Amino acid sequence: MKNRALFGTKFAKGFGRAWLVGGFLFLYLPMVALMVFSFNHSRLASHWGGFSLEWYRKLADDTEIINGLWLSLKIAVTSATGSVILGTMAAFTLVKYKRFRGRTFFSGMVNAPLVMPEVIQGLSLLLMMVAIQRLVGFPERGFFTIWLGHLMIGMSYAAVVVQARLQDLNPQLEEAAMDLGARPWQVFRLVTFPMITQSLISAWLLTFSLSLDDVVSSAFLSGPGATTMPLVIFSRARLGLDPSVNAVATVMIVVVAFCVAAASIWVARAERRRAAEISAAQRDDS
Numbered sequence: 001m002k003n004r005a006l007f008g009t010k011f012a013k014g015f016g017r018a019w020l021v022g023g024f025l026f027l028y029l030p031m032v033a034l035m036v037f038s039f040n041h042s043r044l045a046s047h048w049g050g051f052s053l054e055w056y057r058k059l060a061d062d063t064e065i066i067n068g069l070w071l072s073l074k075i076a077v078t079s080a081t082g083s084v085i086l087g088t089m090a091a092f093t094l095v096k097y098k099r100f101r102g103r104t105f106f107s108g109m110v111n112a113p114l115v116m117p118e119v120i121q122g123l124s125l126l127l128m129m130v131a132i133q134r135l136v137g138f139p140e141r142g143f144f145t146i147w148l149g150h151l152m153i154g155m156s157y158a159a160v161v162v163q164a165r166l167q168d169l170n171p172q173l174e175e176a177a178m179d180l181g182a183r184p185w186q187v188f189r190l191v192t193f194p195m196i197t198q199s200l201i202s203a204w205l206l207t208f209s210l211s212l213d214d215v216v217s218s219a220f221l222s223g224p225g226a227t228t229m230p231l232v233i234f235s236r237a238r239l240g241l242d243p244s245v246n247a248v249a250t251v252m253i254v255v256v257a258f259c260v261a262a263a264s265i266w267v268a269r270a271e272r273r274r275a276a277e278i279s280a281a282q283r284d285d286s
Contacts, residue, residue, distance in 0.1 A: 031253055038246035055247040065248050068229035072212055075143065075228065079150035080208035084200055086151070087158025087207075094159075095166040113156040122220030125149050129221070141223030149217040154207035161206065165199035194274070198267045205263060209256065 038056075042049030059065065090110045097103070113121060129145050132138070139145055169192070177187045215230045222231060233245055 034246050035250045035253060038243065038250040040243060040246075043243055055243045059244045059247045059251075062244055064227075065229060065232055065244065068227050068232040069248060069252075071143065071226060072229040075147050075150060076208045076211040079147050079154055079211045080204050082147075082151045083154030083158045083207040084162075084204050086155045087160075087203060088162050088196075088200065090155065090159040091163035091166055095163055110156055110159050113153045114160070118153070118214075118216040119220075121153065122149060122217035125152070125217070126220045141221060142226035145221040145223070146218050146226065146228065149221045150207075150211040150214060153214075153217065154210055157210065158203035158207055161203040162196060162199050165196050169195055197270065201263050201267060205260060212252070212256075 039051050039053065040048055041052035041054060090106075094103070094107055094110070125145070125148065126141075129139060129141065129148075133140070173195075174187050174191055177191045178184075182190065213230055214228075215234055218228045218231055219234075222228065229248070233249075236242060236245065
């Protein structure tokens with residue numbers, strides 16, 4: 001019986017690891033292949049023509065992709081920042097105020113973009129922007145309208161991430177700070193904010209990624225001279241992708257991976273530092 005139980009345990013561990021490895025290969029192997037073929041001299045993805053940096057040199061001269069990438073980065077950074085700010089405010093409202101008139105409606109509106117089809121959101125925003133433009137002459141479809149659409153979607157994701165963290169916090173820490181004379185803003189700055197920093201970073205990275213690769217809402221809200229990089233790639237895909245697209249995708253993968261790794265290292269160090277401070281405080285109390 002012991003041998004059978006031991007065999008079952010080993011099999012379960014091995015099977016779980018195999019599933020994990022298979023899942024990672026399914027997710028990341030296509031990106032690895034894309035990065036490899038960005039150095040392919042041949043234009044055909046099915047044929048390896050030798051190592052070459054030709055497509056990176058052509059990428060530097062491709063103003064359409066460069067402008068689209070720059071626009072996408074500006075929208076992603078600004079919309080992610082705005083999403084974290086508004087999402088944090090919404091999360092605080094839902095967590096700190098359990099009862100107020102219209103709370104159910106407010107919660108539903110915060111979470112609606114998570115379940116609403118993106119094509120419906122994009123179309124509704126387009127109709128609203130057209131109606132407003134006819135009345136006041138603003139805004140023209142472009143950076144602002146795309147940013148607004150991404151902000152609406154990203155705010156919901158940021159609110160969910162921050163709300164989950166706030167619900168796990170010990171309210172006695174904030175109460176103790178207020179008993180010691182701290183004002184609400186000081187409680188947030190000195191107590192709450194350091195404890196939710198990790199969730200804020202996670203929410204920012206999530207909303208940044210969602211904005212950077214958005215196609216549907218950007219297609220509805222973009223205008224002349226304001227075409228994001230995903231829209232450029234999507235339009236070229238109908239005529240056959242140029243290998244320079246592989247090059248720009250590789251650049252994006254490297255940049256995003258570097259940002260995620262840097263954020264992870266920073267969060268891990270901050271967590272270890274906070275754990276050490278808590279341990280030191282407990283030793284001093286004892």
